[in-house]
Amino acid sequence: MLKHVYRLMIELTNGKWTSVILRRFVRSRISRFVVPSFARIYNLNQIEMEKALHEYPTLHDLFIRTLKKEVRKVDTSANTVVSPVDAVIEAVGSINQTSEMVVKGKTYSIQEMLGSQESANKYLHGTYMILYLSPSHYHRIHSPVEGTIVKQWTLGSKSYPVNKMGLKYGVRTLAKNYRLITEVDTAYGHMAIVKVGAMFVNSIERTHTGSQLEKGGEMAYFSFGSTVVLLFEKGIFQLDSSIHTPKDIRIGEKIGVLLQGNGRA
Known part of the structure; x- marks a missing residue:
């Protein structure tokens, strides 16, 4: 019963007009009055912020805040993969031969997520990682590797919740939501x-x-909050032994290493 109620709720609240109304509010000057309560409720680390709380003119400006440069250290070793976001690692696993991954007991299609079988084929038998950002997290996304962007595209239009409830009761959230996909060629293979x-x-x-x-x-x-999914080609990624799920992680922290797979040097 809860499953059907939750699905109905999110079907009614993720459409175009509800998104427009909320977006207008968080970007309006009126929203500055909720900045202090938002920071308190979500226990934002104000010491890390580049600006003081009263310097954010809207709630949106607080959401997309930048941090002081010294508060995030990036692992600079040549073959390491670092977290692209401040987040919780919710799931890590293998992509099977039918381009599917299982997250929170639900099966997701990499083909649907990426928009074509051609795009999905290179990730068969590879590794996926799900990183969830709550409203309390820093919302900027950084590159987990050094490499060259070979393709970038957008898909989807809906905005279903991607928190634990959304992953459990939503309808293929990771494959249906609006998403921006960046494919990167590294010295070790594609991700x-x-x-x-x-x-x-x-x-x-x-x-x-x-x-x-x-x-x-x-x-x-x-x-607001959201999710980043990392996909690695078969044989090029080894998860760091310290990673378990769920795990809090920060930008720049090591999540694994790239290996010499796919014939790369």
Whole structure:
């Protein structure tokens, strides 16, 4: 019963007009009055912020805040993969031969997530990682690797919740939500960085220009909370032994290493 009620609720509240209304509010000057309570309720770490709380003119400006440069250290070892976001690692696993992954007991199609079988084929038998951002997290997305962007595209229009309830009761949220997909060619093989919009959020803003990515460099930002899915080709990624799920992680922290797979040197 709860499953059907939850699905009905999110079907009625993730459409175009509800998103527009909320987006207008969080970008309005009126929203500045809820900035202090938002910071208190979500226990934001104000010491890390580049600005003081009273300097954010809207709630949206607080959501997309930047941090002091020294508060995030990026692992600079040549073959490491670092977290692209401050988040909770919710799931890590293998992509099977039918391009599917199982997250929170639900099966997701990589083909549907990426939009074509051709895009999905290179990730068969590879690894996926799901990183969830709550409203309390820093919302900017940084590159987990050094490499070259070979393709970037958007898919989807809905914005179902991507928190634990959304993953459990939603309808293929990771494959249906609005998403911005960046495919990266590294010295070790290909990976995809799938930025998935959350409830009310059909906006993922790119801040990076050009085709070259620097590990730890900023790529884009979300409004509200959301999810990032990392996909790795078969044989090129080894998870760090310290990673378990769920696990809190910060930008720049090591999540694994790239291996010499697919004939790469």
